[in-house]
Amino acid sequence: MSFLEECWEEREEKAYKQIFGDTGLGIYPLSTEIFNRMNADAVDPRWLTHGVFKCPPTENRKTWAYITSGMSNPWEAESPEDYSGQGVEFLMETNEEEMWAVEVLQTLMAYNLLLFAGKIGDYPPLDYGNRVPLTLSAGIKTMMFTQPINFPKSFSIKSGRVDLLQVVGITPAELEFAKKASSDELKELIVTNTGGLFTSKDRVSVV
Template identity: 75%
Template sequence: MSFLEESWEEREEKSYKEIFVDTGPGIFPLSNEIFDRMNAKGVDPRWLTHGVFKCPPTSDRKTWAYVTSGMSNPWESEDPEEYSGLGVEFLMETENEEGWAIEILQTLMAYNLLLAAGKMGDFPPLDYGHRVPLALSESIKTMMFIHPVNFTDHFSIKSGRIDLLQVVGITPAELEVAKQTSSEEIKQKLVSITGGLVTSKERASVA
């Protein structure tokens, strides 16, 4: 196997199995339609190998976990570096099995790939603390990127380090507090009041 293939396999077959145990029925890949909705030009065909795994609850975890795979592929390298590829993958938790969780992460991953490729203006790739307007419902209108609490926030494979950025949906009131203070402030309120970082379509605001 190539360096890319070995790194890819290590992430999905070793690291993800250690972190999430069961990665579900297979990957839900990105599609051209997702990029079309963003009016993206010059979509790299390699991006269509990226996708989302749906990980069911385990004996130690009651939530469903959804995790991206592909942004950390070392496409341009044949040697280990500090970070593998873009150095990130995204994670979301839900109470029940939810198809929209896959769609949210696919959209955010496509957006991040376009950002990293310089196709969305002069903006940096998504990172901890960032907030993206992406409505899930009338009450959850923004996706916030934070350090996980029930999962490791990073791991390493042979090609380098990968940060796990957890995505959690927040209310308009929570967004305003996050703007005035920080994303970390809202994260701490969510954890203390709700017990975790689960995303749901409807919940009471903690702000």
């Protein structure tokens, strides 16, 4: 087994199962159609091995969790580094099982892969505090990236560290608040008012 394969397996079979428990029936992989919607000039075949796991509730967690897998692949490395691959994976939480959560993370992951490859201008990859326009419903029109509160902020595999960036859908009023204050201040308001960082199509604005 290659270094890449060992690290890939360690992430999905050990780290993810320790953090999320059951990772579902399998991965929901990215497709060329997702990249086509972003007018991508070319798709790296390796990107189509990336995807999202849908993790059901456990004894210790009542929510559904959705976690990307692939951005932390050490494609170019043959030994440990500070961060594994891009050093991130994206996470979302919902109170009910939702297929749209998988689709949101697939879209954001594809977008981040294009950013990382420099195919969408000179912009850095997605990170904590970033807010991305993505309409989920009439009330939720933006996805905000923040540190999780119910999951570890990071984990390590033999190829390096991986940060977990949690995605939470926010309302237009919350977006305006975050622009004037900060994403961190909005995060605290959401947690205080709702008890967590759950994404819902019909969540009432906290501002």
